Amino acid sequence: MAGSVNKVILVGNLGKDPEIRRTQDGRPIANLSIATSETWRDKNSGERKEKTEWHRVVIFSEPLCKIVEQYLKKGAKVYIEGALQTRKYTDQSGVEKYSTEIVLQGFNSTLTMLDGRSGGGGGGNFGDEPGGDFGSSGPVSSAPRRPVAAGGSGRNSDMDDDIPF
Amino acid sequence: MAGSVNKVILVGNLGKDPEIRRTQDGRPIANLSIATSETWRDKNSGERKEKTEWHRVVIFSEPLCKIVEQYLKKGAKVYIEGALQTRKYTDQSGVEKYSTEIVLQGFNSTLTMLDGRSGGGGGGNFGDEPGGDFGSSGPVSSAPRRPVAAGGSGRNSDMDDDIPF
């Protein structure tokens, strides 16, 4: 179908340390369990309520897996952008089940640390993307997006000046 | 948790007509089945591939349900903004299963038709939100967002002029 979008944006905390596995040909896959929660005040009782939602995140991007491995721990707060994917599987007792996951793979996937705990995901030489077999992926924040060198409209452009407001 | 975000954005097509039920106290709940798909060219074979993902959408917003009822049919293209929610249930054979749904309820939920088929979902008197028990919800597009009457900065403001580029 031309014209479809499948995007999930989460800001939440890791409920436990990341799990990192490798495929047979050596590519990393990271699994995160991320909590988001919402709080509200009950209209009738006036009580404060909270509801936590747990999200299964699967990362098929080599540079993002590196960041996960190096920087993320239980409790870390992250911004994540990925896509929904529902997988069918058969459990131990032979029952067919479905699991919906947020997949970070290729373009338009991002993982950004929101804790001060690390140096910014640095190190990864994104933009060079060493020919890994995974689609390249939005690195921590947006490293490989080169800044616009020339203005978008052919008019004079003094990029380095800051905007005064 | 302060500081969490749980957001899903989909652009896709209804795989079938919406299903609308009512709670015992008369509130509507709409279920949509939305397809998104991605296409890519296989690196090795060069073949064109396509993969479709199906999303279960549940709408707990009265005005959005009205729009669904009035305007949406199988095949319709929509923009949807909601939140992920995983529900546990026991199927007919007594097996516990989970279902992950995109919930449209309250703030920061939106449904916008992207077909030319309707007049814009109008009609709903959003902004008045007749005290329904559901959280009010982002209407078709953004009806109740009143335009900014005065500029954000106290400077002269000629809002009605259009911007010429």
Next chain:
Amino acid sequence: MAGSVNKVILVGNLGKDPEIRRTQDGRPIANLSIATSETWRDKNSGERKEKTEWHRVVIFSEPLCKIVEQYLKKGAKVYIEGALQTRKYTDQSGVEKYSTEIVLQGFNSTLTMLDGRSGGGGGGNFGDEPGGDFGSSGPVSSAPRRPVAAGGSGRNSDMDDDIPF
């Protein structure tokens, strides 16, 4: 136009303390200056580069203004969801200029603190929205989105169980 979306999502830091003004009829308007930045490694020189973008944010939502007033300070990290708006104004020397701002107003606007600094924006009795003249607005995180009481599909639903993965 039926079917349009105008959405901005920022995660960044306040460059200075918020500015809060009031309209003649007493409604608050908050202005934030938010920095986002991206870093990348220059392909040729190998140098680390950084580019900061400054965003002008205008908040026309009474509950969000309260949160801004109570909790946000220079340096605070926030998640913001709003809409783009370009305003025309005439500067001191009579020159017509345009200013593009991210407006938080009404539905589908959110401000969430991402620092541990505060108690979560709590306190605000969102969902009751005391008849203010501003469109109600997504509170800190998503307070007023009441959790789904009944499952979306009429099957058994045990909402309070947690999902084990």
Next chain:
Amino acid sequence: MAGSVNKVILVGNLGKDPEIRRTQDGRPIANLSIATSETWRDKNSGERKEKTEWHRVVIFSEPLCKIVEQYLKKGAKVYIEGALQTRKYTDQSGVEKYSTEIVLQGFNSTLTMLDGRSGGGGGGNFGDEPGGDFGSSGPVSSAPRRPVAAGGSGRNSDMDDDIPF
């Protein structure tokens, strides 16, 4: 800054045909003028109101420029994902001005056609991304995101079955 996000999502219509220029070294740059609009009913007068917002979009991605060139015309409806950027320039009369644009460049930029007019933006050999000097970019929809071949968790996986709800 580690941990920042700068994202704009628009669904709107081209106000005029795209303008495509080339840099001195031959790389394409496309400019789009996109309208979004919101409608609401005036609380007092009950009148239907509409406000249109115009967005300047600049595309620095070679494959996206190709799609723009081949498929987009005045009136086309598109989904766009990019980043905000404010540029300073000096106009003809020597006055310094600022222009805020939505830049599509590199990762986490997308352009998806929402009209039925084309076959899906296909053609572009995304995923191979012929070493152009621009950051690669999210193609029409999400072409280069290879589907997940193996499940995210090592359990049985029957990817090709569709999910029946």
Next chain:
DNA sequence: TTTT
């Protein structure tokens, strides 16, 4: 299993 997180976080406030």
Next chain:
DNA sequence: TTTT
């Protein structure tokens, strides 16, 4: 003007 922030942050790393």
